[in-house]
Amino acid sequence: MAKWSSKAVPEAVIELNQVSKSYGSGAMAVKALSGLNLSVPRGCLYGLLGPNGAGKTTSLRILSTLLEPDSGTVRVGGLDALVQPRQVRELLGYVAQDVAIDKILSGRELLQLQGDLYHLDRTYRDRRITELAAVLGMVDWLDRRCGTYSGGMRRRLDLAAGLLHRPAVLVLDEPTVGLDIESRAAIWRVLAQLRDQGTTVLLSSHYLEEVDALADELAIIDGGKVIAAGSPQVLKAALGGDRVTLRVREFSDEPEALRVQLLLQACAGVRQVVVNRSQGFSLNLVVEHDGVVEQLRQQLKQADLPVFALAQSKPSLDDVYLQATGRTLMDAELAIAGQRDPKAERKQAMR
Amino acid sequence: MTISSATDPATPTLAPAPATPASTPRSAFSDLSQETLALTRRLFLQLARRPSTLVAGVLQPLIWLVLFGALFANAPAGLLPEGMSYGRFLGAGVIVFTAFSGALNAGLPVMFDREFGFLNRLLVAPLRSRSSIVMASVLYITSLSLVQSLAIIATAALLGYGWPGGAGLLLVLVILLLLVFAVTAMSLGLAFALPGHIELIAVIFVANLPLLFASTALAPISFMPTWLGWLAALNPLTFAIEPIRAVYAGHFSLGEVVLVAPYGSLTGAACLGVLAVLALGLFLLIRPLLDRKLT
Numbered sequence: 001m002a003k004w005s006s007k008a009v010p011e012a013v014i015e016l017n018q019v020s021k022s023y024g025s026g027a028m029a030v031k032a033l034s035g036l037n038l039s040v041p042r043g044c045l046y047g048l049l050g051p052n053g054a055g056k057t058t059s060l061r062i063l064s065t066l067l068e069p070d071s072g073t074v075r076v077g078g079l080d081a082l083v084q085p086r087q088v089r090e091l092l093g094y095v096a097q098d099v100a101i102d103k104i105l106s107g108r109e110l111l112q113l114q115g116d117l118y119h120l121d122r123t124y125r126d127r128r129i130t131e132l133a134a135v136l137g138m139v140d141w142l143d144r145r146c147g148t149y150s151g152g153m154r155r156r157l158d159l160a161a162g163l164l165h166r167p168a169v170l171v172l173d174e175p176t177v178g179l180d181i182e183s184r185a186a187i188w189r190v191l192a193q194l195r196d197q198g199t200t201v202l203l204s205s206h207y208l209e210e211v212d213a214l215a216d217e218l219a220i221i222d223g224g225k226v227i228a229a230g231s232p233q234v235l236k237a238a239l240g241g242d243r244v245t246l247r248v249r250e251f252s253d254e255p256e257a258l259r260v261q262l263l264l265q266a267c268a269g270v271r272q273v274v275v276n277r278s279q280g281f282s283l284n285l286v287v288e289h290d291g292v293v294e295q296l297r298q299q300l301k302q303a304d305l306p307v308f309a310l311a312q313s314k315p316s317l318d319d320v321y322l323q324a325t326g327r328t329l330m331d332a333e334l335a336i337a338g339q340r341d342p343k344a345e346r347k348q349a350m351r
Numbered sequence: 352m353t354i355s356s357a358t359d360p361a362t363p364t365l366a367p368a369p370a371t372p373a374s375t376p377r378s379a380f381s382d383l384s385q386e387t388l389a390l391t392r393r394l395f396l397q398l399a400r401r402p403s404t405l406v407a408g409v410l411q412p413l414i415w416l417v418l419f420g421a422l423f424a425n426a427p428a429g430l431l432p433e434g435m436s437y438g439r440f441l442g443a444g445v446i447v448f449t450a451f452s453g454a455l456n457a458g459l460p461v462m463f464d465r466e467f468g469f470l471n472r473l474l475v476a477p478l479r480s481r482s483s484i485v486m487a488s489v490l491y492i493t494s495l496s497l498v499q500s501l502a503i504i505a506t507a508a509l510l511g512y513g514w515p516g517g518a519g520l521l522l523v524l525v526i527l528l529l530l531v532f533a534v535t536a537m538s539l540g541l542a543f544a545l546p547g548h549i550e551l552i553a554v555i556f557v558a559n560l561p562l563l564f565a566s567t568a569l570a571p572i573s574f575m576p577t578w579l580g581w582l583a584a585l586n587p588l589t590f591a592i593e594p595i596r597a598v599y600a601g602h603f604s605l606g607e608v609v610l611v612a613p614y615g616s617l618t619g620a621a622c623l624g625v626l627a628v629l630a631l632g633l634f635l636l637i638r639p640l641l642d643r644k645l646t
Contacts, residue, residue, distance in 0.1 A: 089477035100468035116389030117476035
């Protein structure tokens with residue numbers, strides 16, 4: 001297993017301070033990180049949440065020593081990643097977003113290669129492969145060529161590769177994107193086990209429910225910087241109130257939705273009334289307590305407006321994101337989707 | 352909601368990390384050997400499971416040998432030095448071409464690793480030295496090129512185009528080794544300099560046949576127009592072909608003239624020196640590029 005620095009073990013295992021990174025130069029430069037600060041406590045399962053293009057992958061690539069930042073400091077386990085990259089690599093297990101496997105090799109051969117690159121003793125390496133194959137449900141297919149694997153199998157193999165040398169810090173970039181339920185559950189279970197055994201896990205995701213379910217703490221990243229950080233419970237509780245989604249009819253039109261918005265905004269105990277155009281002109285609002293909902297119903301009745309659907313829920317991480325950025329995570333994803341250039345991104349990832 | 356790690360008792364769980372690490376102190380050489388051999392083994396496993404590269408690498412020069420040997424079997428007497436048969440003359444050229452073609456492809460696996468992200472997997476590992484990635488490629492392509500060349504040497508002997516003898520064979524392999532090192536360095540440099548495999552394959556296509564035709568592989572310099580004779584006399588392939596031809600003719604020695612070029616005569620030692628300087632020079636030339644891409 002990788003060892004910590006001989007110095008006193010710091011409370012924060014991962015520390016990124018004022019990290020900035022741009023791709024390209026001049027007018028074509030794209031700023032990926034703008035003074036990002038991140039502090040991950042030891043033994044924590046830490047989520048990095050944000051829409052595509054927010055800077056998550058760039059942060060993790062800098063952390064894993066694949067990229068150098070333009071400015072800022074990066075420390076892992078007390079070591080400066082820019083000064084002692086090899087020692088940092090020994091501490092880290094990195095599971096990349098795009099699974100890079102050799103289709104000609106079998107899964108076992110790929111893991112053996114990985115073990116040799118981490119200079120593991122052969123006997124220990126093979127024993128560890130057997131252990132991981134059992135834990136990640138790979139026994140039946142590990143000796144088949146990687147080219148025959150499904151996406152879920154590849155992800156599990158890649159996770160096994162990241163865990164082979166028992167890293168003190170495991171970094172995963174969107175490890176469950178596009179996975180079947182069985183594979184996702186297997187990965188979630190292993191991540192929880194690792195956290196319980198003291199491994200620090202940093203997980204990036206744009207799945208709200210994944211971060212909410214797994215993370216002890218999280219940072220929400222947008223536009224290349226952290227816009228909120230803390231435990232999911234604390235962040236959600238800090239918002240206060242309940243979230244209500246209201247539809248007066250199955251298919252409302254905009255004038256009616258705006259009329260209802262004006263009506264609701266005038267109600268005591270109601271705030272942040274937003275017309276959700278992408279959801280058929282439904283209305284999203286925050287109510288300060290349960291009693292407000294009943295008052296709302298009365299107001300609508302007096303205004304001769306029906307209630308087709310009304311859903312009340314506690315704040316979610318999406319609400320945390322909405323509060324911090326003024327848009328939902330889904331809207332942010334949609335806004336960025338048309339602007340991304342997969343070819344340019346592939347080039348950025350190439351050495 | 353928080354996911355629990357508690358599982359069904361039948362579900363295997365990760366064993367906790369041992370209190371003391373299992374690893375023992377290792378030397379840098381031991382680490383370097385382990386990573387280099389592992390990377391080389393991967394390339395050979397790929398070759399064993401997709402042997403078409405190996406087969407094509409032997410078949411193509413073999414076809415050259417048979418077809419060109421037959422085409423010019425009745426070449427006028429006096430065309431070739433020392434009245435040798437065309438088949439025997441061609442043998443040295445085809446052997447060098449085999450090694451050259453194999454080495455020219457050295458950059459392709461590296462390029463594919465760059466494109467598909469596998470190189471990043473290697474670069475996040477705590478390699479003792481990232482030169483192990485280059486060393487593995489050199490080891491692999493050198494072995495492959497020499498095996499292919501040996502197959503051609505054996506076939507040429509069976510076709511009656513001569514056999515260099517035991518010591519001669521060793522000399523031929525040394526000459527090929529120098530050429531393979533030089534061309535491998537160039538190909539690896541291109542693999543890191545060019546943006547993708549399409550561009551690399553284009554360069555390989557463009558370089559391959561013109562370099563063969565602008566050398567003494569198929570015809571002696573005396574048979575060429577002056578401008579082509581100059582090109583052939585400067586072509587690195589010629590510096591490998593002529594000493595090998597001398598070995599096959601049974602009169603190679605370091606001090607003996609093996610290449611009569613427009614700019615003067617070169618001995619066997621001079622040809623080997625040119626190849627050695629070329630190999631070293633190319634590795635030194637690509638080193639800054641490799642340092643930039645691999646650090």
